[in-house]
Amino acid sequence: MKNAIEREWQFIQSLLLASTSMVLAISANASDYLLAAAPASCPPVQTAPAQSAKVTSPAPKPEPISAQTRARFFVSAKDAVAGSKQALIVDVRLGQDVGKLWIPDAIHLLPEFLSTNALVQSAETVFLVDDGKDESRLLHSVEGLQTKQKNPLRIVSGGVPAWYRAGGATAGNVALLDAPAILEAKEFHDLVMQRATIAVIGKPSAEERKAFPKLVELPADTTLRAGIASLQGRVIQQSPTVILLRSADKAAEWNKAWLDAFHQAPYLFVDAGNRYTGFLEQQKQIAANANKPLQHRCDVR
Numbered sequence: 001m002k003n004a005i006e007r008e009w010q011f012i013q014s015l016l017l018a019s020t021s022m023v024l025a026i027s028a029n030a031s032d033y034l035l036a037a038a039p040a041s042c043p044p045v046q047t048a049p050a051q052s053a054k055v056t057s058p059a060p061k062p063e064p065i066s067a068q069t070r071a072r073f074f075v076s077a078k079d080a081v082a083g084s085k086q087a088l089i090v091d092v093r094l095g096q097d098v099g100k101l102w103i104p105d106a107i108h109l110l111p112e113f114l115s116t117n118a119l120v121q122s123a124e125t126v127f128l129v130d131d132g133k134d135e136s137r138l139l140h141s142v143e144g145l146q147t148k149q150k151n152p153l154r155i156v157s158g159g160v161p162a163w164y165r166a167g168g169a170t171a172g173n174v175a176l177l178d179a180p181a182i183l184e185a186k187e188f189h190d191l192v193m194q195r196a197t198i199a200v201i202g203k204p205s206a207e208e209r210k211a212f213p214k215l216v217e218l219p220a221d222t223t224l225r226a227g228i229a230s231l232q233g234r235v236i237q238q239s240p241t242v243i244l245l246r247s248a249d250k251a252a253e254w255n256k257a258w259l260d261a262f263h264q265a266p267y268l269f270v271d272a273g274n275r276y277t278g279f280l281e282q283q284k285q286i287a288a289n290a291n292k293p294l295q296h297r298c299d300v301r
Contacts, residue, residue: 065136073142074135075154077162080127084168088123090114092130092138093160101160101172103129111141114153124151132159133181133240133267136194165259177259181267182251185279188242188269196240196267199231201254207277220246224257232261242267 065074080087089106091098098108106129107119114120114128130138135155142153156163161177164170183191192198198212202220209215216234218227243254248270258266269276 065139069139070157073139073153073155074157075127077156077158077166077168080129080154080156081163081166081168083125084127087125087127088119089127089129090120091160092128097131099172101170101174101176103160103163104169104171111138114141115145120153121151126151126153127156128153129156129163130159132157132161135159161259182248183242183267183269185275188267188276189279189283191240191242191267194240196242198242198244199266200244201227201250202246205274205277207280211276211280224253227254228257228261231258240267242269244269244271246270247272 075083080089084105089103091103091106091108092111092114093108094110095108102108109117109120111128120126128138128142135157138155142155145153160170164174164177192212195213197214197216198208199216199218200208200212201218201222204212204215204217216231218230222230243258243266245251245254245268251268251270255266255268
């Protein structure tokens with residue numbers, strides 16, 4: 001009996017010894033089973049090389065409106081006002097613009113609905129009046145409809161401002177027509193890409209000479225009358241045209257002088273402090289960083 005108890009106790013001791021050895025083995029290799037603590041400073045994240053941006057062809061630049069196209073699709077504001085009693089006047093501006101200044105006898109209709117409107121389809125003559133700033137966009141719509149329309153669609157050259165100055169009936173805040181349209185850098189850049197005429201008051205920089213496809217240079221000390229007379233002889237009366245000023249002080253004067261000579265207000269861009277070249281540099285930086293991988297935090301790997 002005594003021998004049996006001793007044998008059983010020895011067996012229990014051997015089990016305890018084996019268990020202790022196993023625990024020590026696990027502890028020695030704990031790094032294989034436990035997560036290591038996050039380092040104080042994360043090493044750079046290894047990422048696959050960024051794929052190069054897809055190269056797309058630039059959008060085609062709109063061509064200036066030719067004299068033949070103007071004769072076919074446009075009507076002067078003076079002739080439109082004279083023939084307005086026998087024609088349907090359609091205001092194709094956006095709704096927020098119509099709410100501020102409108103033509104009392106006109107209907108309001110966006111260009112995309114011209115082909116489905118019963119009044120437009122039944123009228124003998126239709127005069128389309130826009131804001132006079134981007135005539136090429138409206139021309140594109142009219143050219144597409146011309147083969148489907150039985151009656152002629154004519155764009156009033158110069159839009160609402162020209163209509164008003166030709167004696168056409170208007171209602172609302174007409175003072176809006178004489179307010180200088182001062183542009184932000186992005187808006188100015190978009191017009192440059194459209195090959196707008198840029199009339200620079202003062203000496204243009206080398207960057208400006210390179211950037212502006214249609215550049216008209218006027219001396220910084222030119223008088224308003226002389227400057228406008230020079231532009232009359234060299235700038236075709238079609239939008240868009242931008243007068244680039246170095247200071248906002250003369251913006252209202254230039255705008256008024258232009259209105260007295262041309263059928264619409266120009267765009268004005270005040271480039272004090274080289275705003276445009278700064279904008280171009282900013283766009284280059286954005287493009288350079290476009291394909292760089294995002295930075296990851298250690299806790300979101």
